[in-house]
Amino acid sequence: MSSEYGLKRHFNGEAARLIGDRIRAVDPGFDVEGYAAEVEARIPGKELKDRVLVLAEGLRTRLPAGYPDALPILLSVLGDELAEGEGMFNASWYLMPVARFVEQYGLDHPEASLDAIEEITKRHTGEYAIRPYLEQHYAPTMERVARWALSPSHNVRRLATEGVRPRLPWARTLTVFVKDPLPVLEVLEPLRSDSSEYVRKSVANNLNDIAKDHPDVALATALRWLEESPTPETQWIVKHGLRTLVKKGDQQALALLGATGGEHVRVDRLRITPGSVTIGDTLLIGFDIENTDDRPHSIAVDYVVHHVRKNGRTIPKVFKLTTFELGAGEKRSLEKAHAIKEVQTRRYYPGEHSIDIQVNGLVQATERFGLRT
Known part of the structure; x- marks a missing residue:
């Protein structure tokens, strides 16, 4: 309730x-x-x-x-x-x-x-x-x-x-x-x-x-x-x-909060599949993340969906993904399923949307997907 x-x-x-x-x-x-x-x-x-x-x-x-x-x-x-x-x-x-x-x-x-x-x-x-x-x-x-x-x-x-x-x-x-x-x-x-x-x-x-x-x-x-x-x-x-x-x-x-060193983290191979969806579908977001520094860092990873509005402009919505310790030179692969479903506070409109991967507050990679009605 x-x-x-x-x-x-x-x-x-x-x-x-x-x-x-x-x-x-x-x-x-x-x-x-x-x-x-x-x-x-x-x-x-x-x-x-x-x-x-x-x-x-x-x-x-x-x-x-x-x-x-x-x-x-x-x-x-x-x-x-x-x-x-x-x-x-x-x-x-x-x-x-x-x-x-x-x-x-x-x-x-x-x-x-x-x-x-x-x-x-x-x-x-x-x-x-x-x-x-x-x-x-x-x-x-x-x-x-x-x-x-x-x-x-x-x-x-x-x-x-x-x-x-x-x-x-x-x-x-x-x-x-x-x-x-x-x-x-x-x-x-x-x-x-x-x-x-x-x-x-x-x-x-x-x-x-x-x-x-x-x-x-x-x-x-x-x-x-x-x-x-x-x-x-x-x-x-x-x-x-x-x-x-x-x-x-x-x-x-x-x-x-101890999450520093975002400039030493690299995001590679950002993948959003499928590339075109309708409401009710689920996106799979995948990417590799690597600490290029010679010391470990506490990592906070978010992803930002830029939703298309009725007037064609976009508005960002930040979603929490994960936090963890990433060792010196360590590399990991991450995946996240994201459902495209309408809620009371959000309506979807067709067009090209984009997703940013944000690490410790810094945008490290961007990819796009299409939304059909």
């Missing part, structure tokens, strides 16, 4: 019954069937976020009119806290409308709502619900976020970092942090070597967001973290947090 399409189809009348039955256990008068019927009638043609809003609106009209009275009833459906590795969109996906309820209707009661978001995130996530509170109640919300970063709950610590991500997918951009990422970095500071993989992924994603707008700040932060806490956990965060800069061939980011 990770994709938006895969998730949205679950938010229907059956989801309303699931939530309604749990509410009725503490509020016997809750109209479960009426709630389910309303949701089922209103969701056709709607995408994920609008479907979730329909469920939240149905709750608002059926719970007590006063938000402080409705909130405890709604929080009674939360269940147990998720353990490390339990997915918020798997075990507790149905709580998304509960979080949306707090996001939509609780802004006049920030303290109670932030308490609720903390409890929700232990079972689901509060990363979307918190964003209007950051915009309308900045100071008290950031004070709460700072406390969350020190929580014994890995879910709450993860909320501290994920909730302040400047460019969180599926959410509104937090322009205040796009302009000035320093408050975000203060939140990340105690989490730079966190014991939880769930938290570390969020810290890395947050650093990657910052790198898109402030690469120098992200690089300086990564360097300091590696110097001050050279743990495997910090190293992992830095590696994944600089991934956008690495894909762009940023030499400082590559050097920070």
